[in-house]
Amino acid sequence: xxxxxxxxxxxxxxxxxxxxxxxxxxxxxxxxxxxxxxxxxxxxxxxxxxxxxxxxxxxxxxxxxxxxxxxxxxxxxxxxxxxxxxxxxxxxxxxxxxxxxxxxxxxxxxxxxxxxxxxxxxxxxxxxxxxxxxxxxxxxxxxxxxxxxxxxxxxxxxxxxxxxxxxxxxxxxxxxxxxxxxxxxxxxxxxxxxxxxxxxxxxxxxxxxxxxxxxxxxxxxxxxxxxxxxxxxxxxxxxxxxxxxxxxxxxxxxxxxxxxxxxxxxxxxxxxxxxxxxxxxxxxxxxxxxxxxxxxxxxxxxxxxxxxxxxxxxxxxxxxxxxxxxxxxxxxxxxxxxxxxxxxxxxxxxxxxxxxxxxxxxxxxxxxxxxxxxxxxxxxxxxxxxxxxxxxxxxxxxx
Amino acid sequence: xxxxxxxxxxxxxxxxxxxxxxxxxxxxxxxxxxxxxxxxxxxxxxxxxxxxxxxxxxxxxxxxxxxxxxxxxxxxxxxxxxxxxxxxxxxxxxxxxxxxxxxxxxxxxxxxxxxxxxxxxxxxxxxxxxxxxxxxxxxxxxxxxxxxxxxxxxxxxxxxxxxxxxxxxxxxxxxxxxxxxxxxxxxxxxxxxxxxxxxxxxxxxxxxxxxxxxxxxxxxxxxxxxxxxxxxxxxxxxxxxxx
Numbered sequence: 001x002x003x004x005x006x007x008x009x010x011x012x013x014x015x016x017x018x019x020x021x022x023x024x025x026x027x028x029x030x031x032x033x034x035x036x037x038x039x040x041x042x043x044x045x046x047x048x049x050x051x052x053x054x055x056x057x058x059x060x061x062x063x064x065x066x067x068x069x070x071x072x073x074x075x076x077x078x079x080x081x082x083x084x085x086x087x088x089x090x091x092x093x094x095x096x097x098x099x100x101x102x103x104x105x106x107x108x109x110x111x112x113x114x115x116x117x118x119x120x121x122x123x124x125x126x127x128x129x130x131x132x133x134x135x136x137x138x139x140x141x142x143x144x145x146x147x148x149x150x151x152x153x154x155x156x157x158x159x160x161x162x163x164x165x166x167x168x169x170x171x172x173x174x175x176x177x178x179x180x181x182x183x184x185x186x187x188x189x190x191x192x193x194x195x196x197x198x199x200x201x202x203x204x205x206x207x208x209x210x211x212x213x214x215x216x217x218x219x220x221x222x223x224x225x226x227x228x229x230x231x232x233x234x235x236x237x238x239x240x241x242x243x244x245x246x247x248x249x250x251x252x253x254x255x256x257x258x259x260x261x262x263x264x265x266x267x268x269x270x271x272x273x274x275x276x277x278x279x280x281x282x283x284x285x286x287x288x289x290x291x292x293x294x295x296x297x298x299x300x301x302x303x304x305x306x307x308x309x310x311x312x313x314x315x316x317x318x319x320x321x322x323x324x325x326x327x328x329x330x331x332x333x334x335x336x337x338x339x340x341x342x343x344x345x346x347x348x349x350x351x352x353x354x355x356x357x358x359x360x361x362x363x364x365x366x367x368x369x370x371x372x373x374x375x376x377x378x379x380x381x382x383x384x385x386x387x388x389x390x391x392x393x394x395x396x397x398x399x
Numbered sequence: 400x401x402x403x404x405x406x407x408x409x410x411x412x413x414x415x416x417x418x419x420x421x422x423x424x425x426x427x428x429x430x431x432x433x434x435x436x437x438x439x440x441x442x443x444x445x446x447x448x449x450x451x452x453x454x455x456x457x458x459x460x461x462x463x464x465x466x467x468x469x470x471x472x473x474x475x476x477x478x479x480x481x482x483x484x485x486x487x488x489x490x491x492x493x494x495x496x497x498x499x500x501x502x503x504x505x506x507x508x509x510x511x512x513x514x515x516x517x518x519x520x521x522x523x524x525x526x527x528x529x530x531x532x533x534x535x536x537x538x539x540x541x542x543x544x545x546x547x548x549x550x551x552x553x554x555x556x557x558x559x560x561x562x563x564x565x566x567x568x569x570x571x572x573x574x575x576x577x578x579x580x581x582x583x584x585x586x587x588x589x590x591x592x593x594x595x596x597x598x599x600x601x602x603x604x605x606x607x608x609x610x611x612x613x614x615x616x617x618x619x620x621x622x623x624x625x626x627x628x629x630x631x632x633x634x635x636x637x638x639x640x641x642x
Contacts, residue, residue: 031565032609038568048569050578051607053496054503055524102607103503126608173608 033174033195037247037282044247049332051102056081056390063368064393067360072317075358078383078394079116082108085385085392087179087307088375089133093153096375097121097138098385098392099131101177107131107140109156110392112377121152121159130178130189134211141189143176144169146213165213170194170203175225175243179307183231187211188238192225196246197271197280200224204270206240206260220260222267222292228308228373232346234322237261239296239346241305241326244274246333253278255305256295257326257344257352266293297344297352302331304339307373307385315380316397324352325382327371330361337362339370341384358384358395464529471518472530480537485589492575492582495535500579500606502527509604539575541633542585549631557628560621566629569609574629579606588630595622 038044059080067075079085084104089097090112098108098118107122122128122140130141138152140162146169147162149155165187170176175192182188186208193204206220206229219238229240238260244253253274260266269276269292271283276294279287299305307327311320323345330339339361344354361369370388377383381396469478472490476482480491490498504510505519506527522530561567561574566583570576574584583591597603598610599622605611614622 032568032613035565035568045571046577048578048580050496051500054500054606055527058524173612 033172033193033198034246036196036198037245038196039247043335047333047335052084052387052390054083054103056083057369057388062389062391063360063363064391066363066368067358067393069358069395073358073395073397075393075395077391079110079118079392081390082110082118082385082392083390084387085390086129086372086387087131088373088383088385088392089131090375090377091133091138091153092136095153095156096383096392097131097133099129099140101127101129101387107138116392119156121156127177130180132180132182132187134182139165139180139182139187141169141178141180143173143178144171146178146180146187146189146209148211165211166209166216175203177227179227179229181229181231182211183236183238185211188219188229190223190226190229190240192223192227193270197282199283200271206238217264219263220258220266220268222270222272223258224270228306228326230308230310230324232322233310233312238263239308239310239324239352241299241308242268242270242295243304244302245271245280246302248274248278248281249301250334250336251301254295254298254301255303255328257297257299257305257308257324257354258293259296259346259350259352261350267291268293268295296346296350297354299326299342299354300328300338302333304329304331306371309374309376309382311376311382313376313380313382316382322346325357325374326354327373327384329370329372329387330367337365337367339367341371464533468530468533472534475514479540480534481540483543483587485587486593487587488590489540489582489586490534491537492539492585493534493537494577494580494582495531496579497576497581498534499527499531502531504604504606539582539585542630545631549627553624553627554631557624560617560625561628564613564617564621564625566613566625569613574632583629584632586630588626591626591629592623595626 034049059077062077062080064075064077069075082098084100085098086101087099091097094112096110096112098110100106105124105126105128106120107128108118109121110116110118125142127142128140132139136151136153138149140147140149145167146165148165149159149162152159170191172194174194178189180187180189188206188208190206191203193200204221204223205218206223206226207216208219209216223242224245225243226240229238231238240258242256242258244255256275258268269289271280272287273279273284273289273292275298277289279289305326306329309325311323311325314321320343323343326342326344328340328342330337340356341358342354343357344352346352361367361371367388369386369391372385372387375383381394384393384395386393475484475487476490481489501510502519502522505512505515506522508516566574569580570583576582594603595614596619598605598614599617599619601611
């Protein structure tokens with residue numbers, strides 16, 4: 001009888017999902033998660049993720065003039081001195097919100113009008129990375145909790161205390177920071193794998209919750225680390241970038257662009273299968289890549305594909321309207337560096353076509369800048385954040 | 400220890416005063432030219448008095464920071480970046496990226512140390528860059544020969560702990576550091592001990608969470624053994640052989 005009861009409890013916990021499980025199964029301590037699977041060669045032993053430089057690049061040293069775009073497009077520096085600039089979102093009253101990751105511990109606001117000086121509105125909050133604006137409220141997700149600041153654009157001098165919507169995120173370091181979207185009154189977020197490669201337990205999933213923090217549901221499984229996703233304005237489908245595992249080889253596996261067609265029912269392969277075609281050398285035994293949803297497009301080896309947005313503006317040529325812009329932040333886990341803004345188009349058959357859009361972030365195998373996230377402004381121009389240089393660029397067409 | 404602390408406060412005052420003298424552009428523009436070096440007056444430590452006067456136009460950026468290092472940092476940290484003061488870390492051999500992350504943490508008020516906070520608070524972004532680049536050029540200086548030979552048993556267990564707790568994963572086989580990771584082989588034992596205990600208790604913030612996570616499960620007696628071991632390494636080769 002007792003065991004039946006515990007089974008019921010267990011089943012209930014499983015249905016509730018993440019909150020209880022995540023707390024019961026912390027990742028093992030010791031070896032840093034990113035180092036799992038690292039070969040013992042000299043070159044590999046010298047490679048590690050590098051946090052952003054603590055000083056933003058001076059305005060006259062920014063790589064803006066080195067960027068290359070398709071004909072008719074131009075790019076300018078929109079804001080500089082924005083240390084660790086990551087996520088970009090905008091409120092209805094024309095304020096651009098900028099999040100940060102490891103270094104700044106801040107959220108900034110930059111009014112669209114004016115001289116684009118960043119103003120710190122949240123300070124001393126580690127991993128204040130996931131942000132979203134909705135109905136006048138600023139949603140902020142760290143690696144441990146999700147909060148809401150109401151009426152934020154009228155209270156920029158003092159946001160006040162947030163309402164905590166959810167405080168049972170598992171925390172930790174690896175892939176624990178957040179990217180947020182609100183769609184049809186649901187808040188979407190992911191919990192990345194707590195490692196480079198491991199059995200992720202309840203991690204490695206995209207979830208959604210009601211805006212009051214209840215009703216958590218799984219949307220997609222087998223997702224190693226997505227920090228960029230958006231909804232196709234035509235179909236309402238969720239598309240997401242996913243960062244492939246490290247230490248496999250210089251050229252493999254690719255990051256993925258994925259398309260969710262059956263929310264809650266699909267598994268995208270991690271940790272068993274990478275890029276839809278490569279069984280993991282450790283976790284892939286007894287599995288077939290055919291058991292998992294194939295990526296819509298491959299985004300390059302260790303590309304660190306971050307922010308993603310569907311272009312909903314009207315300024316860019318018709319070709320780009322409805323296309324996905326993808327920030328390839330560039331690899332740490334590869335000796336040859338690359339980074340760019342790419343663009344992808346759904347091909348109508350479940351896949352996507354993909355090509356580079358803005359290049360020039362790398363010189364002499366070193367990063368001059370690294371793109372992170374996008375924001376399409378009301379005039380149709382598009383902002384791009386760069387955490388490496390601590391800047392925000394504006395891309396426009398034909399003016 | 401008390402005398403030592405008094406010395407540190409003295410250093411802080413001297414350094415802060417000297418910095419105010421040489422850097423009038425507190426919070427100034429990023430690309431302003433380097434401030435002129437003004438030799439400190441009075442009975443300050445030798446290194447300060449020894450800083451030669453020079454006109455700004457004759458100085459390249461690096462040599463300007465070399466002058467300023469001699470004036471501001473050398474009194475406590477040594478002209479070559481190593482002073483045998485237990486809690487004053489060895490700067491010689493530290494990677495510039497590590498140095499700038501720590502200056503940044505001091506300036507932001509996240510890492511706290513009276514002397515360093517006073518110094519860093521007055522630094523511009525260009526100063527952080529200039530000092531860290533200069534310090535990054537200081538070659539490593541091994542510790543002086545020990546008065547008593549290291550305890551071989553403690554060294555062996557320190558080496559085993561460094562393997563077990565994956566210190567070498569980031570700090571390298573010789574604990575030599577690189578990029579944002581500091582050189583800890585040959586660092587002062589007391590400083591290492593205080594740092595490790597600080598990461599363990601949460602009082603010492605890192606630039607990332609790496610150290611906090613790495614030491615969270617390590618008992619404090621093992622942290623002390625690690626500090627003992629790392630401090631007594633005199634070069635990368637020793638770490639490998641465990642001698």
